[in-house]
Amino acid sequence: MQRKLTLSLIIVTLIVAIFSISVKITEDKNNKRLVQEYTYSIKEVRNINTTIAPPTAKAIDYHNKRVNLWILNLVMSLLIPVVFLISGLSTFTRDYCLSKSKNLFIVIFLYFIIYSTITTLINLPLDYYSSFTLKHDFGLSNQSFNKWLIDNLKSFIIYTLVGACFVSIPYLLIKKFPNYWWFNLGFLLIPVIAFVTFISPMYIDPIFNKYEKIQNTKLESKIYEELDKASIKNCNVYQVNKSVDTKEMNAYMTGVLNTKRIVLWDTTIKNLTERETLGVLAHEMGHYLMGHVWKSIVLGGIVSIFIFYLVDKSSMWVIKNSSGALGFTKLYDIASLPLLILMLNIFMFMAQPAINTYTRYTETEADRFELELTKDNESSASSMIKLHETSLVLPSPGIIYKLWNYDHPTFEERVKFANSYKPWEQGKPLKYSKYIK
Numbered sequence: 001m002q003r004k005l006t007l008s009l010i011i012v013t014l015i016v017a018i019f020s021i022s023v024k025i026t027e028d029k030n031n032k033r034l035v036q037e038y039t040y041s042i043k044e045v046r047n048i049n050t051t052i053a054p055p056t057a058k059a060i061d062y063h064n065k066r067v068n069l070w071i072l073n074l075v076m077s078l079l080i081p082v083v084f085l086i087s088g089l090s091t092f093t094r095d096y097c098l099s100k101s102k103n104l105f106i107v108i109f110l111y112f113i114i115y116s117t118i119t120t121l122i123n124l125p126l127d128y129y130s131s132f133t134l135k136h137d138f139g140l141s142n143q144s145f146n147k148w149l150i151d152n153l154k155s156f157i158i159y160t161l162v163g164a165c166f167v168s169i170p171y172l173l174i175k176k177f178p179n180y181w182w183f184n185l186g187f188l189l190i191p192v193i194a195f196v197t198f199i200s201p202m203y204i205d206p207i208f209n210k211y212e213k214i215q216n217t218k219l220e221s222k223i224y225e226e227l228d229k230a231s232i233k234n235c236n237v238y239q240v241n242k243s244v245d246t247k248e249m250n251a252y253m254t255g256v257l258n259t260k261r262i263v264l265w266d267t268t269i270k271n272l273t274e275r276e277t278l279g280v281l282a283h284e285m286g287h288y289l290m291g292h293v294w295k296s297i298v299l300g301g302i303v304s305i306f307i308f309y310l311v312d313k314s315s316m317w318v319i320k321n322s323s324g325a326l327g328f329t330k331l332y333d334i335a336s337l338p339l340l341i342l343m344l345n346i347f348m349f350m351a352q353p354a355i356n357t358y359t360r361y362t363e364t365e366a367d368r369f370e371l372e373l374t375k376d377n378e379s380s381a382s383s384m385i386k387l388h389e390t391s392l393v394l395p396s397p398g399i400i401y402k403l404w405n406y407d408h409p410t411f412e413e414r415v416k417f418a419n420s421y422k423p424w425e426q427g428k429p430l431k432y433s434k435y436i437k
């Protein structure tokens with residue numbers, strides 16, 4: 001390999017090592033602070049718990065394991081494509097696919113299936129540990145091994161086939177427009193993300209779990225009253241039987257146009273009071289009213305253009321400096337896929353803190369709308385506490401982990417906000433009064 005490439009590989013390795021050590025140091029410090037001096041409490045309101053307890057040893061242990069897994073996954077996301085490139089496995093796979101067909105679409109299709117299968121198999125032990133063993137060890141999962149296996153098999157088949165069909169599009173663009181494929185691809189991605197957001201609630205999500213109308217009819221009518229108060233029409237509310245998979249709770253708003261829906265995990269309905277559930281739903285309505293789904297689709301496209309540009313420039317630099325040592329000299333050669341994935345992973349990783357900062361902002365605004373709609377601070381705080389404590393979430397993590405992993409504000413920030421945001425008590429105007437009847 002050429003000198004410049006070897007040098008950059010060493011630099012990236014060093015950066016990842018320093019980054020990992022910094023994460024561990026900041027987490028250790030934060031854990032000590034939480035255990036020794038954590039206090040956040042507010043007076044008990046009508047027997048509802050709005051106070052965060054210091055984290056248990058179990059929660060700290062779980063958090064540490066998740067941090068280790070995150071670092072390990074980061075290393076694997078860089079290591080696997082690098083090994084593909086420098087071991088010659090990528091060119092070997094390309095040559096094998098070329099020996100099976102002369103049709104370029106089929107060659108790319110086959111290559112992707114082989115690449116996806118190998119990486120899935122390499123990652124399998126880590127995936128099994130993080131999504132099955134670990135969750136069972138900490139009592140967070142209800143999932144049987146069979147369900148885990150079948151769900152994973154289904155998603156592997158769906159994503160590999162869809163990926164194999166679509167991966168020829170960037171290659172076609174790279175060949176046709178070598179100088180600005182990154183712009184075309186990012187631009188094309190906007191309708192694609194919109195389409196996926198549109199169809200996945202109807203066709204993808206039900207492959208894994210059962211969606212149905214809210215079973216508790218009293219709760220259902222309260223929900224439609226709340227939707228009416230927020231002037232939201234044509235929005236369906238569903239419950240999904242996530243209790244077969246997990247003990248954790250969640251709710252989310254998804255879809256666009258006539259597929260828009262609010263989905264409540266059945267675990268949420270079971271564990272929260274009616275007032276708490278209505279608070280959680282008000283938060284989801286806030287996302288809808290402020291157009292967060294649409295905005296994230298458009299922003300996703302814009303960020304993609306920027307990232308693809310960097311992927312193009314950096315990949316071309318690698319190809320130029322490799323002088324053919326990687327077994328390909330053109331970016332449109334399918335053997336470059338691990339290189340594109342490597343660069344994509346690097347720049348996605350670098351963009352993550354900015355993306356998370358934006359989503360944390362939208363989450364705070366949805367929390368604000370929730371409080372303005374319900375004016376029920378106690379229920380918002382107590383539901384937040386139940387949601388986080390059952391999932392063993394720490395009140396706040398270390399700073400680096402937060403920047404890269406928190407797309408919501410921390411548990412502590414959200415409970416504090418829920419306990420303190422009451423502009424109506426001081427006669428101040430509401431920020432979102434225009435959405436409330």
Ligand SMILES: [Zn+2]
Pocket residue numbers: 283284287363366
């Ligand atoms: Zn939210």
